[in-house]
Amino acid sequence: MTTWARDAACKGKSTDIFYDDIWPATGGFLGEKVAVARKVCEGCPVRRACLATALEDEKDEPLKRRFGLRAGLTPSQRHSLVLRGTVGCDCGRMYDPLLHAHRALSCDACGKVRRNEPLGDRGDAWAGRHSTLSKQVVKWLIENSEPGDVVPSPTKLAAIMEARPQDVQRIYRALTADGTLVKGREKYRRKARAGALAAWVPPHLAEG
16 A cells, blocks of 8 residues: 555545446446545545556556546546646646636646636547537638648637637647647647648547
8 A cells, every 4th residue: 555545535445436336337427426436535635646646557548448536537537637738837737627627726836827627527528619610720720831830829729719728729639649730849730731631530539
């Protein structure tokens, strides 16, 4: 047992409430069971250590290889944190969706204030609005950039298009996943030719 686990609120409790009760063998996702288990996690004094351990344990694992509610987060939420970069501030402070949702927080490290959007139990799921917005994003990229160009960050493009930053971020991740955009040092660069970009088909299923 790790040192922090000795102080965990779940110590001595059945692991079923974090695994089988939420995702029964018959399949499905029981949101009310997530709420029950999360109450244990929300008041846990070592939840942040638990979250860090979970992210380290799972590292590069795909969503289908992630299991259970850990640190109050579903597999989809933890996978989405990895896709998002797991930080909530430019200085590298870890983003915690249960603590940061709906609130503007001042970073303990640098003092910068920012508002983090909540992350749903099913993570950053691809929705109909993403398919609609993705057509506009692709059109903008074709008209305003050339292959090899650095393109605006999701936040900047969201401001230009008057869209939600998290929606544009979701589309950028999809474009990056199939190689249409390339990300490096917090900058995105266009890789695809105009024809290839115009033919890009948005995903209809979420990765996370």
